[in-house]
Amino acid sequence: MSGLFISLEGGEGVGKSTQTARLAAALQARGLHVAVTREPGGSEGAEAIRGLLMQGEVTRWSPHAEALLFAAARADHVEKRIRPALEAGQWVLCDRYLDSTRAYQGGQGIDDAAILALHAFGSKGLLPDRTLLLTLPQGAGEERALVRDRGVADRFGARGPEFHAEVTAAFERIADAEAGRVRRVDATGTPEAVTARLMDALADLLP
Ligand SMILES: Nc1ncnc2c1ncn2[C@@H]1O[C@H](COP(=O)(O)OP(=O)(O)OP(=O)(O)O)[C@@H](O)[C@H]1O
Ligand SMILES: Cc1cn([C@H]2C[C@H](O)[C@@H](COP(=O)(O)O)O2)c(=O)[nH]c1=O
Numbered sequence: 001m002s003g004l005f006i007s008l009e010g011g012e013g014v015g016k017s018t019q020t021a022r023l024a025a026a027l028q029a030r031g032l033h034v035a036v037t038r039e040p041g042g043s044e045g046a047e048a049i050r051g052l053l054m055q056g057e058v059t060r061w062s063p064h065a066e067a068l069l070f071a072a073a074r075a076d077h078v079e080k081r082i083r084p085a086l087e088a089g090q091w092v093l094c095d096r097y098l099d100s101t102r103a104y105q106g107g108q109g110i111d112d113a114a115i116l117a118l119h120a121f122g123s124k125g126l127l128p129d130r131t132l133l134l135t136l137p138q139g140a141g142e143e144r145a146l147v148r149d150r151g152v153a154d155r156f157g158a159r160g161p162e163f164h165a166e167v168t169a170a171f172e173r174i175a176d177a178e179a180g181r182v183r184r185v186d187a188t189g190t191p192e193a194v195t196a197r198l199m200d201a202l203a204d205l206l207p
Contacts, residue, residue, distance in 0.1 A: 003033070003090040004205055005082065005126070007097035010134035011168050012157050013145030014187045015194060019134065020095040022195040027091055030206065035085040038095035039073065043080040046073035054154045063108035067115060070101045075122030082126065098123075099131060099182070103170035104156065107163060130205060132198055133175050134187040138165055141187075 008016045008023075017038070024034045040050040049069055053061070061069065074097070085092045101115050119125055142164055145157055175182040183201040187194050199206075 003035075003086045003088070003092060004130070005086055005092045005094070005128045006202070007094045007099065007128040007131045008134065009096060009099045009103075009131055009171060009182075010136075010187065011103075011141050011164055011171070013141035013143070013148065014134040014136050015141075015144075015191070016095050016134060018191055019132075019187075019194055019198060020093050022191060023198050024093050026195055026199055027093075032207075033088075033090045035081075035090045035092045036095075037077070037081055037085075037092065039077060039097055039100065040070060041073070042077040042082070042094070045076040045080070049073040049076075054156075056155060058155055058158055060155065063105055063110050066108075067101060067105040067110045067118065070105065071115075071118040071122045074098065074101075074119070078123040078126050094128070097128060097131070099133075099171065099174050102174055103167045106170050107166040128181065130202060131178075131182040132201055133171055133182055133184045134194070135184050136187045138168060 006023075008020050010016055020036055020038070024036045027034050039046070040053055041047040049072060053066065053069055053073075082092050082094070098115075098119055101119075102112055105115060106112055116125075139161065142157070142161070146153070149157065175184055185194070185197045185201050
């Protein structure tokens with residue numbers, strides 16, 4: 001039996017980690033077996049690459065090098081963690097996945113076709129069954145993240161508002177182009193309200 005693969009996407013601080021945990025609990029309460037994971041990371045090798053990607057100066061990696069590192073981390077994560085969980089019949093909830101590369105590295109000029117080619121090579125093109133795109137008014141997520149991180153941003157959070165606006169626009173383009181896979185979910189309001197919307201966006205997949 002094969003499980004289902006769900007990714008949660010969106011810009012900085014929109015509530016993906018909060019909602020990944022809440023959604024897992026809601027699905028478990030329905031008797032489903034759920035594996036929770038995240039990117040970059042999720043396997044031993046990918047977590048090591050995460051350290052390289054998240055620390056240091058904004059200019060530590062070029063956009064091309066970054067795209068390769070994310071693809072390498074994802075290849076390990078898919079092989080060691082995601083595919084085995086799916087093959088064991090689990091629902092895999094992943095906090096960020098391929099669409100984050102398309103939005104963040106795409107937003108720095110890396111061609112979408114090149115990112116998809118790397119994904120085809122590294123991860124045999126594995127796509128989520130459903131992607132939940134959390135949306136907030138521009139800037140609201142970055143503000144939440146700034147409060148959470150007490151003003152100390154990582155290599156990506158430290159970039160300016162224009163960059164984050166481009167990331168949001170890229171996610172929107174993906175959602176428009178791949179409406180069968182990607183569902184937008186309003187991330188305003190209480191965590192409880194957002195989880196209820198996420199469950200609605202999965203209703204057609206639930207047993
Ligand atoms: N519905 C909500 N209302 C208000 N605050 C929230 C809500 N959901 C999450 N938060 C808070 O906003 C901050 C960012 O949430 P979270 O870490 O889940 O976002 P994220 O999308 O995973 O962030 P990142 O993009 O940095 O990984 C946290 O401090 C969290 O407690
Ligand atoms: C998967 C992925 C992530 N990023 C960026 C987006 C975020 O700023 C960080 C991850 O931080 P988080 O707090 O764990 O969300 O990495 C990216 O640029 N490209 C990617 O493929």
